[in-house]
Amino acid sequence: MVALIAATLITAASVSLSYRSALQGSGDALKLMALGVAVSLEATLSRMEKGRETLFSDIITEGRWEGLAFIALCDQQGRTLLHSNVHLINRRMPDSQISQVAEKGTPLHDYTTLGTGERVFILYFPVHLPEGRAILKLALHTYPAEKILREARTQAALISFITLALWVMAFFFIRAMKRSERMEKTIAEREQMAVLGEMASILAHEIRNPLGSIKGFAQYVMEQDHLRSRQYLDIIVAESQRLETLTEDLLRYAKPEKTSPTVFGLLELAEEVMYLNRTAGPSSNRIRLTTDIPEGLTIKTDRDKLKQILINILQNAHDALSECSGFALSECSKTALDGHSETGALINISATEVARGNISIIIQDNGPGMDSKTLGSAMQPFFTTKTRGTGLGLAIVGKLIRALNGYIELQSEQGRGTTIKMTFPKETT
Numbered sequence: 001m002v003a004l005i006a007a008t009l010i011t012a013a014s015v016s017l018s019y020r021s022a023l024q025g026s027g028d029a030l031k032l033m034a035l036g037v038a039v040s041l042e043a044t045l046s047r048m049e050k051g052r053e054t055l056f057s058d059i060i061t062e063g064r065w066e067g068l069a070f071i072a073l074c075d076q077q078g079r080t081l082l083h084s085n086v087h088l089i090n091r092r093m094p095d096s097q098i099s100q101v102a103e104k105g106t107p108l109h110d111y112t113t114l115g116t117g118e119r120v121f122i123l124y125f126p127v128h129l130p131e132g133r134a135i136l137k138l139a140l141h142t143y144p145a146e147k148i149l150r151e152a153r154t155q156a157a158l159i160s161f162i163t164l165a166l167w168v169m170a171f172f173f174i175r176a177m178k179r180s181e182r183m184e185k186t187i188a189e190r191e192q193m194a195v196l197g198e199m200a201s202i203l204a205h206e207i208r209n210p211l212g213s214i215k216g217f218a219q220y221v222m223e224q225d226h227l228r229s230r231q232y233l234d235i236i237v238a239e240s241q242r243l244e245t246l247t248e249d250l251l252r253y254a255k256p257e258k259t260s261p262t263v264f265g266l267l268e269l270a271e272e273v274m275y276l277n278r279t280a281g282p283s284s285n286r287i288r289l290t291t292d293i294p295e296g297l298t299i300k301t302d303r304d305k306l307k308q309i310l311i312n313i314l315q316n317a318h319d320a321l322s323e324c325s326g327f328a329l330s331e332c333s334k335t336a337l338d339g340h341s342e343t344g345a346l347i348n349i350s351a352t353e354v355a356r357g358n359i360s361i362i363i364q365d366n367g368p369g370m371d372s373k374t375l376g377s378a379m380q381p382f383f384t385t386k387t388r389g390t391g392l393g394l395a396i397v398g399k400l401i402r403a404l405n406g407y408i409e410l411q412s413e414q415g416r417g418t419t420i421k422m423t424f425p426k427e428t429t
Contacts, residue, residue, distance in 0.1 A: 022152035034123035076102035215240035292350035320367035
């Protein structure tokens, strides 16, 4: 891409210089031709004593010099002494250029438009004749010189077309490369998921059976003896539940995702998820959940998967607000969210319809936030900052969002909370 941009700039500069050279060359060609005709006519007029009256008209009629529009010979006061149109002889025609040439004694040239609408090149050339000094006025058609410009314009247009074609080809080539890279990445992910799925299935099968026995016997002993070794049995049950959660997360992350789209209301789903989050733990009553989702906003997608996405993200936000290291809950939530002037532990869910038929769902919290390193690794499998986390929560979220043809954006800053924005098609087929 850098090489193509550099080549385009070099080509543009070359075309510009070429056109300027052609423009200057066409003007110089007209000037040289006019000077050559003027010098030749001066020599002819100096030798002629008779027949001058028809000299100019004969030159135009015979086409002795190609491109001549008219020829005139004027005295220094502007009176026409000779003209290729004999009817204009002895007429005084006002022309400021004639007086300038008469005064300075040097040739001048200019462009003018004739009464016919044609643009011509005119040379005013002082000539010395036996009877005194006069001004020769030559008008040349510009079309021979304009041929150079037309060729330069054609060349510039051709080069521009080729450059544009190269850009179009580069665009489609880069697009194809990116699509190929995405396909390769998707294939690699699927292969990785297949291996991980097989491993997770074996792991879950091998762990679940003995884990169930351990948990069951621990609970049985707890029921039989309420005092002896109760603390150790509590640890056994808790750790067994933790292993169960890990195996479930592994299976959920590894298994292929199949979607079953249905139409449902986002507000209803958000309220259902918030209700589940409010009953999640003892700190839930200190965390306020709010929603800014308009009634009647619907989406067609897999409801269960979107519900799982919201549950996982809300659980992360809940944990972040509940486990502010070294601070009380009220001390790590002093930042007010957008649209909420009050502080305190707060999680807000909002949704709106955006351009191109998409739905944007935003979940904000005013927790401790994340540093740049943590933010960059947050979506990676098995990455966690929690002491008892599996590190698969956001990885599962990313996998489910891709299955629903959506994408996710994370924004976070230490001390200013976290914002997660998800965008989904309004209708998933």
